[in-house]
Amino acid sequence: MIDLQNISYSYPGSRTAALRGVSFQLAPGEKIALMGANGSGKTTLVRCINRLLKPSGTGSVDGYALDREEDLWEIRRRVGMVFQNPDNQIVATTVVREIAFGLENLGLGQAVMKERVESALEKFHLQSLRETSPHLLSGGERQRLACASVWVMDPRYLILDEPTSLLDPQGREEIMVFIDQARHESNAGVLIVTQYPEEALDADRLLIMHAGRLIMDDLPAHVFSHERKLKSMGLGLPVEVELDRLLGSTM
Numbered sequence: 001m002i003d004l005q006n007i008s009y010s011y012p013g014s015r016t017a018a019l020r021g022v023s024f025q026l027a028p029g030e031k032i033a034l035m036g037a038n039g040s041g042k043t044t045l046v047r048c049i050n051r052l053l054k055p056s057g058t059g060s061v062d063g064y065a066l067d068r069e070e071d072l073w074e075i076r077r078r079v080g081m082v083f084q085n086p087d088n089q090i091v092a093t094t095v096v097r098e099i100a101f102g103l104e105n106l107g108l109g110q111a112v113m114k115e116r117v118e119s120a121l122e123k124f125h126l127q128s129l130r131e132t133s134p135h136l137l138s139g140g141e142r143q144r145l146a147c148a149s150v151w152v153m154d155p156r157y158l159i160l161d162e163p164t165s166l167l168d169p170q171g172r173e174e175i176m177v178f179i180d181q182a183r184h185e186s187n188a189g190v191l192i193v194t195q196y197p198e199e200a201l202d203a204d205r206l207l208i209m210h211a212g213r214l215i216m217d218d219l220p221a222h223v224f225s226h227e228r229k230l231k232s233m234g235l236g237l238p239v240e241v242e243l244d245r246l247l248g249s250t251m
Contacts (some may be wrong), residue, residue, distance in 0.1 A: 002026040002049060002079075002157055002189065007057040009044055018044040019055060020212040028156060031183060031190040033200035033220065036209035037234040042193045043084075045209070046159050049191075050079040062156065077106075080155030084162040086146035087135075095137070095145055096121065096130040102153050116152050124148040124178060140171030147175065151182050157189040158182065165195055172196070197224070197238040208235070 002025060009019040019041050026032055036042050048055040051072055059066035064074045083089050092098035099120050103113045121127045124144045129137065134145055143163055150158065160179065164172035176199060183190050192199065200206045206223045208216035210233050216223050224230070224241050237245075 001028070001062065002191075003058075003060050004049070005058040007045070007048060007055045007059055009048060009053055009055040011044075017212050019048070021057070022209075022212075022214045024207060024214060024217055026157060026189045026191055028189045029183070029187040030205070031180075031192070031203045032205045032207060033203035034191060034193045034207045034209065035195070035197065035200060035235060040209040040233075041212040042209055043161055044212075046081065046161050046191065046193060049157075049159055050076050050081055052081075077153075078156040080150035080153055080158050082143075082146050082150050082158070082160045082163045084165055086139075086142040089146055089149070090134045090142065093133060094131050095126055095134060098134055098145055099126075099149050099152050102149060106153070116154075120148040120152040123151070123181070138171075140167050140174060143167060143171065143175055144178065147178055147182075151178075154186065155188060157191070160190070160192045162193050162195060164199065172199075197236055198240075201238055201240075208233070 004025070005023045007019055007022045008017055010017045022045060034042055034045070044053065047053045048059070048066070049061070051066055055066070061075045061078050064071035066075065090098055092101050096117060100113060100117050103116060121130055124147060126141070126144060126148060129141065134142060137145065143166070147163070158179065164175050167175065179190060179192065182188060194200060200220050203220055205217060206220040207214055208223060208230070216226070224237050227237060230237065
């Protein structure tokens with residue numbers, strides 16, 4: 001379980017805290033969506049989970065403490081992170097090398113590595129692009145590659161920071177399908193940061209951040225029932241929720 005208690009963080013030179021006393025838990029197999037306006041602290045929070053940033057407060061991943069340097073490797077092995085811009089995490093010269101890159105540090109045998117890489121290529125529909133340079137791929141293909149490179153490591157938790165924000169509707173749908181397939185097949189816990197309320201509808205919980213604080217943590221249906229509060233923070237409702245309310249008000 002990922003367990004965060006009273007997590008706070010301030011960037012050097014800033015007078016305003018980016019995170020203020022955030023607490024929540026993410027269990028294996030659970031899917032949590034995280035929403036909030038720009039600057040609310042979403043990206044800061046997810047970067048604290050795998051210790052790209054070092055917060056104050058108490059946090060752990062499967063019992064490994066965020067504030068213990070000797071636990072850092074185990075935390076990052078368990079927590080796979082996909083960034084908003086896939087170019088920020090792609091390092092290899094071909095698709096197949098990018099997927100294999102992380103596995104090389106796990107000490108796996110060649111046969112096991114090859115099996116995992118081929119499985120990832122198939123699952124994320126990248127077989128025909130295996131020898132292609134990542135920088136020649138479309139935005140959707142690069143994001144699929146980023147997801148494949150994380151999935152192949154078999155993390156216990158998937159943390160995705162707005163993975164669909166740069167994609168067209170078809171690309172967004174493809175990524176969400178892949179995420180849900182990976183979750184169900186490996187029982188991974190999923191935390192997805194999103195600006196699209198539709199992507200939060202099937203989450204087990206929806207978290208809302210505002211000004212560095214976690215102000216809502218509930219079932220998506222309950223959160224979306226607070227229309228006025230959400231819109232005051234610049235957040236919208238899923239289209240189907242808006243339609244249901246519109247139709248309900250005219251009948």
